[in-house]
Amino acid sequence: MKELLFEYDMHLDFEPPVEEHRFTLKCIPLSDERQLIKKLDVEVYPKEFLSADEDSFGNYSIYGYTKGKHDRFFARVRGCAQTGLAPSLPAKEAHRIGLFKYQTDFTRPGPAIQAFAERFADAIEKYEKMQQDRPELTLAIAMMHGLFENFSYVPGVTNVSTTAEEAMALGKGVCQDYAHILLSLCRMQKIPCRYVVGMLIGEGKSHAWVEVCSGGRWYALDPTNNLIVDDQHIKISAGRDYHDCIVSQGVFVGRTTQTQTVAVRVKEATVR
Numbered sequence: 001m002k003e004l005l006f007e008y009d010m011h012l013d014f015e016p017p018v019e020e021h022r023f024t025l026k027c028i029p030l031s032d033e034r035q036l037i038k039k040l041d042v043e044v045y046p047k048e049f050l051s052a053d054e055d056s057f058g059n060y061s062i063y064g065y066t067k068g069k070h071d072r073f074f075a076r077v078r079g080c081a082q083t084g085l086a087p088s089l090p091a092k093e094a095h096r097i098g099l100f101k102y103q104t105d106f107t108r109p110g111p112a113i114q115a116f117a118e119r120f121a122d123a124i125e126k127y128e129k130m131q132q133d134r135p136e137l138t139l140a141i142a143m144m145h146g147l148f149e150n151f152s153y154v155p156g157v158t159n160v161s162t163t164a165e166e167a168m169a170l171g172k173g174v175c176q177d178y179a180h181i182l183l184s185l186c187r188m189q190k191i192p193c194r195y196v197v198g199m200l201i202g203e204g205k206s207h208a209w210v211e212v213c214s215g216g217r218w219y220a221l222d223p224t225n226n227l228i229v230d231d232q233h234i235k236i237s238a239g240r241d242y243h244d245c246i247v248s249q250g251v252f253v254g255r256t257t258q259t260q261t262v263a264v265r266v267k268e269a270t271v272r
Contacts, residue, residue: 001084002231003038003269006199008077008206010248014256017071021046023250025062025075026055026237029198033086034220035234040079046070057194057244059237075248080269084231088217091192097213099240100192106241107184110165117188119146124189136191136214140221141228143185144210147178148226160242175208176242178223182210183241196220197245198235199266206247206264211238234266 008027025044031037042062044050049065062075091097103109109117120143127139154172164184167177179195186193192213200207200222209222209229220229237245248260 001082004081004083004201004232004234004266005269006077006079006081006234007263007265008075008199008236009261009263010075011261012073012248013259013261014071014073014252014254015259016254016256017069018252018254018256019067019069020253021064021066021070021073021250022252023064023066023073023248025064025248026059026197026245027075027077027247028060028062029077029079029081029234029236030058030060032235033089034083036082036085038080038082040077043074043076045072045074057237057239059239059245069254073250081234083234088219089211091213091216091218097192100194100213101187101190103184103187104241104243105163106180106243107164107187109184109188110169112168113165113181113184113188116146116150116168117185120185127189134214134217134219136186136189137212137219139189140182140186140191140193140210140212140214140219144182144221144223145226147182147185147223151178151181153178153224175224179208179210180241182221182223186210186212194218194238195241195245196235196238197242197247198233198237199264200234201232201266201268203264203266205262206236207233208242209233 046066055061123142152172158173164180167173196209211218239245
């Protein structure tokens with residue numbers, strides 16, 4: 001268990017200015033069985049109108065509107081989280097789990113992922129015969145280890161639109177790609193799994209990992225770092241893939257060039 005101080009800063013600069021700006025933000029961590037958000041401060045600019053609610057996946061979402069012209073927009077979230085409180089999260093009703101078994105446009109496998117999945121034929125056969133409580137988790141961990149050993153972390157070769165199949169064909173990518181590929185592999189075996197966005201000690205940006213449902217519980221796996229998530233991660237949101245967890249979405253009036261910068265800082269609180 002750790003107590004983590006976190007800051008999440010997202011800035012948009014517009015040149016020339018825009019107006020009639022409607023936006024949705026998903027950058028607020030919530031308390032659950034695994035983490036307790038002990039302190040939270042949220043600042044949004046500009047903010048002529050703001051409301052908040054949970055989306056269909058249970059993610060805290062801020063909805064806003066700014067009418068006047070502005071050349072910058074930012075969201076700043078700061079707080080303290082107690083992490084590592086439990087090894088897993090309880091799964092909800094079966095009909096809310098089933099949708100996470102199916103591939104999306106980001107995770108749909110092609111020749112590269114199918115060829116990679118064939119390496120796990122023996123593990124899959126064992127999984128199908130397992131009589132233990134969490135066979136899905138056992139197989140997902142095996143596939144995570146295999147992915148870590150055969151995929152390289154290389155920034156700049158993929159982008160937010162890159163699919164799991166495209167990244168697998170390249171053999172390299174970033175945390176989003178690791179997560180999408182593991183989702184694809186798990187869903188090929190009809191294992192419910194979801195994409196997670198959050199923060200991690202030592203990262204300068206947001207981080208992505210995976211949650212796998214096994215034995216009525218959600219277990220978090222970080223394929224980029226080849227580990228079972230413990231107390232160094234702070235969860236922000238979850239969904240079927242990256243698209244369900246986009247931190248900032250918006251529409252506005254005006255022809256402009258926009259530049260986005262994101263800075264994430266997470267450090268362990270000093271014990272006095």
